[in-house]
Amino acid sequence: MASYSPAILDDIRAGVDVVDLVGRFVNLRKAGQNYKGLCPFHAEKTPSFMVNPKKGIFHCFGCGVGGDVFGFLMRQDRLSFPEAVRVLAKQANVALPDDRGASAAGDSGREELYRVMDAAAAFYVERLWASGGERAREYLDKRGIDPEVARRFGLGWAPEGWETIRAALTGFGEDALIAAGLLVTRENKPGTYDRFRGRLLFAIRDLQGRVVAFGGRGFGDEQPKYLNSPETPLYSKGNLLYAADLARDSIREKNRALIVEGYVDCLMAHQYGFTETVAALGTAFTAAQLGVLRRYCDEVITFFDADAAGQKAAERAEELLEPTGGGLTWGVNRAGAFDSAGSLRVKVALLPAGHDPDTFLREHGVEGFTERIAGSRSLLGYALDRTIGEAGSAPRARVNAFARVALMLAKVADAQEAAALSREAALKLGVDATQLWIEAQRLQASLRRPATVIGTATTSPAPPIFERDLVALLLASRDARGALLPLLDPAEIVHAGMREIVETIARVPEAEAPALMSELGTDAARHALSALIVDERPLTEDTVAIQQFRRRLERTRLSGRLRSVSQGVAEVQQKASSAVPMDATIVAELQQQGAELHELVGGSVPSLTPAVESSPDPAGPQGVHTHE
Numbered sequence: 249m250a251s252y253s254p255a256i257l258d259d260i261r262a263g264v265d266v267v268d269l270v271g272r273f274v275n276l277r278k279a280g281q282n283y284k285g286l287c288p289f290h291a292e293k294t295p296s297f298m299v300n301p302k303k304g305i306f307h308c309f310g311c312g313v314g315g316d317v318f319g320f321l322m323r324q325d326r327l328s329f330p331e332a333v334r335v336l337a338k339q340a341n342v343a344l345p346d347d348r349g350a351s352a353a354g355d356s357g358r359e360e361l362y363r364v365m366d367a368a369a370a371f372y373v374e375r376l377w378a379s380g381g382e383r384a385r386e387y388l389d390k391r392g393i394d395p396e397v398a399r400r401f402g403l404g405w406a407p408e409g410w411e412t413i414r415a416a417l418t419g420f421g422e423d424a425l426i427a428a429g430l431l432v433t434r435e436n437k438p439g440t441y442d443r444f445r446g447r448l449l450f451a452i453r454d455l456q457g458r459v460v461a462f463g464g465r466g467f468g469d470e471q472p473k474y475l476n477s478p479e480t481p482l483y484s485k486g487n488l489l490y491a492a493d494l495a496r497d498s499i500r501e502k503n504r505a506l507i508v509e510g511y512v513d514c515l516m517a518h519q520y521g522f523t524e525t526v527a528a529l530g531t532a533f534t535a536a537q538l539g540v541l542r543r544y545c546d547e548v549i550t551f552f553d554a555d556a557a558g559q560k561a562a563e564r565a566e567e568l569l570e571p572t573g574g575g576l577t578w579g580v581n582r583a584g585a586f587d588s589a590g591s592l593r594v595k596v597a598l599l600p601a602g603h604d605p606d607t608f609l610r611e612h613g614v615e616g617f618t619e620r621i622a623g624s625r626s627l628l629g630y631a632l633d634r635t636i637g638e639a640g641s642a643p644r645a646r647v648n649a650f651a652r653v654a655l656m657l658a659k660v661a662d663a664q665e666a667a668a669l670s671r672e673a674a675l676k677l678g679v680d681a682t683q684l685w686i687e688a689q690r691l692q693a694s695l696r697r698p699a700t701v702i703g704t705a706t707t708s709p710a711p712p713i714f715e716r717d718l719v720a721l722l723l724a725s726r727d728a729r730g731a732l733l734p735l736l737d738p739a740e741i742v743h744a745g746m747r748e749i750v751e752t753i754a755r756v757p758e759a760e761a762p763a764l765m766s767e768l769g770t771d772a773a774r775h776a777l778s779a780l781i782v783d784e785r786p787l788t789e790d791t792v793a794i795q796q797f798r799r800r801l802e803r804t805r806l807s808g809r810l811r812s813v814s815q816g817v818a819e820v821q822q823k824a825s826s827a828v829p830m831d832a833t834i835v836a837e838l839q840q841q842g843a844e845l846h847e848l849v850g851g852s853v854p855s856l857t858p859a860v861e862s863s864p865d866p867a868g869p870q871g872v873h874t875h876e
């Protein structure tokens with residue numbers, strides 16, 4: 249796996265803060281020496297994903313995945329090892345000796361696409377502020393967009409013309425530009441042309457701030473008014489949120505996200521100081537997008553025009569209450585503030601009819617917007633209102649509405665929210681709240697399904713305690729390596745991951761625990777290593793622990809020798825009974841050795857009477873693995 253020198257990899261590890269890197273994808277909170285959060289690699293409601301900042305290691309005790317910063321980025325961004333090394337080397341400002349091109353083995357080509365998009369974004373930004381960009385700048389001015397905000401968001405201008413970007417990015421192959429969605433292949437004749445022409449461009453970035461797509465707005469009668477990048481290896485619709493990279497820190501800090509529809513709504517919110525705002529890149533936000541936000545905050549507020557609120561809320565609620573949207577948990581008893589991070593409360597702030605956040609902010613400013621946010625209500629509350637309102641007053645319709653409301657409540661993820669909503673709904677339906685609650689609980693029990701694990705990660709069996717403690721000591725202490733490695737036969741270690749770690753330590757005894765990560769050959773071993781590193785079990789004092797393990801390993805070796813001596817004795821006896829002349833000195837020697845060994849291991853002296861037929865003591869220690 250390691251094609252880069254350990255020294256280089258160490259430099260990169262030292263230069264990248266694992267909490268910072270993981271924190272871009274996971275909402276991490278301090279827990280002892282570690283940080284804790286919801287695992288990005290499997291679906292969970294209670295955090296079992298740990299990050300150890302000192303060692304630069306992460307490990308999930310839910311799905312068993314673990315590793316170092318390289319391993320994290322490989323899994324998160326689906327990169328190859330060399331790709332992850334290059335990305336992190338850049339972040340850590342570490343020069344790689346042999347910076348191989350994008351075509352090098354193991355490079356999936358994504359990295360080249362990132363470079364293409366990066367270069368294109370820089371070109372478009374440059375065009376916006378240069379001469380020729382007047383029309384676009386006038387538009388920004390007219391919409392009240394501050395130039396500073398436009399720059400922060402990386403707004404750009406795609407000039408008129410069919411071959412502008414092709415001519416600007418001569419350093420890249422045409423194939424790469426097509427794959428990045430910048431060029432379109434002509435239908436009826438050979439050749440390509442620019443996708444974006446005469447449009448204001450909004451750069452769409454991923455959580456790491458890399459440009460992955462563009463949204464282009466026309467000014468005149470161009471059709472469509474908004475033209476977006478197609479789906480590419482870097483960009484798939486419905487997963488990303490516009491400005492998530494810029495808003496993330498604010499979202500975490502304020503523990504809430506504002507979610508709007510349009511690019512300009514989003515820019516304007518930031519301009520007015522609501523830097524926790526993201527845009528859905530579509531008319532409606534998706535469950536996947538909420539899944540991203542769930543890692544950073546507990547509450548999402550969306551904005552609906554008062555006229556459309558009921559219908560929109562009903563539509564959104566339907567999707568969000570699907571099991572994939574994160575429902576079905578309130579029956580499970582959960583405690584503690586942290587656990588509420590498992591579910592996300594989606595609220596709606598109403599804007600006056602005809603307004604969107606952009607127009608509202610410009611008309612009513614920060615104060616008005618803040619008031620609207622303060623008055624926001626649960627999205628499900630709106631959806632329930634609609635269900636109840638539609639039912640009318642006929643008795644049969646009320647029964648129907650009761651059933652529909654109970655079903656909806658049964659799917660609400662947050663217990664507190666579900667309880668509050670059911671009280672509200674009961675009042676409006678004119679039924680007993682307890683009755684509604686019981687019905688919802690009954691429905692929930694019948695709806696609940698076992699949680700499924702995403703991806704292929706599987707938990708391998710835990711190692712025996714003796715092996716785990718021994719390897720933990722070897723990882724932590726140089727002295728332990730010197731004292732214990734000579735006594736250890738890796739072949740006797742039962743747990744495959746532990747065995748590989750010991751073999752690797754024996755191979756590179758100088759390597760620190762995190763550096764071993766890139767020396768290991770299998771995921772199983774890496775996951776076992778990260779579990780050990782992240783484990784917070786206090787270790788016994790090194791010298792004491794080394795003594796304990798030394799005694800134990802020596803005993804194991806002695807037992808092994810004793811076994812072979814006993815075997816020798818038995819063989820001699822067999823020969824004796826078959827009347828072959830026996831050498832008295834051999835017997836005496838064996839007997840002597842046996843006695844000494846037994847004293848050391850604390851057993852009894854082996855019997856040399858001919859009654860003993862077979863050799864080894866079946867109850868005796870057989871090897872490292874039988875001790876626990």
Ligand SMILES: [Zn+2]
Nearest residue numbers: 287290308311
């Ligand atoms: Zn996990």
